[in-house]
Amino acid sequence: MPSDRDIEHYRRTYAHDYGFESTMVKYRHRLVLERMQASKPRTVLEVGCGAELLYQKYHKSLGSVSAWVIVEPSKVFAKVAGAAGLPNVTVINRAFEAVESEIHDAIGEGTIDFISEIFADCVIA
Numbered sequence: 001m002p003s004d005r006d007i008e009h010y011r012r013t014y015a016h017d018y019g020f021e022s023t024m025v026k027y028r029h030r031l032v033l034e035r036m037q038a039s040k041p042r043t044v045l046e047v048g049c050g051a052e053l054l055y056q057k058y059h060k061s062l063g064s065v066s067a068w069v070i071v072e073p074s075k076v077f078a079k080v081a082g083a084a085g086l087p088n089v090t091v092i093n094r095a096f097e098a099v100e101s102e103i104h105d106a107i108g109e110g111t112i113d114f115i116s117e118i119f120a121d122c123v124i125a
């Protein structure tokens with residue numbers, strides 16, 4: 001599991017060199033939103049939200065969901081996600097490997113319809 005120091009180093013590097021990364025985020029978000037529009041998920045698990053929130057874009061163009069769970073290890077990015085004021089969001093500020101019960105608590109007895117991860121996005125049928 002990554003240490004807090006590793007996560008902070010990643011966050012500083014990400015924020016410092018955001019020029020090209022912002023272009024990558026734009027295209028990643030566009031691809032994911034296209035997939036989400038096609039699948040119309042009710043529950044979403046987002047692993048690593050970064051500085052620009054996918055759910056803000058989803059909510060603006062496609063509406064709300066029953067549950068959107070963000071697992072974000074960076075305290076700074078988790079704080080941004082929590083302060084966004086989006087409906088039905090749970091932000092878990094820990095590493096993904098350590099949050100199974102918290103994810104279950106956030107979605108209740110339902111299932112996750114869509115998983116978005118920083119490098120790969122997939123629809124769970």
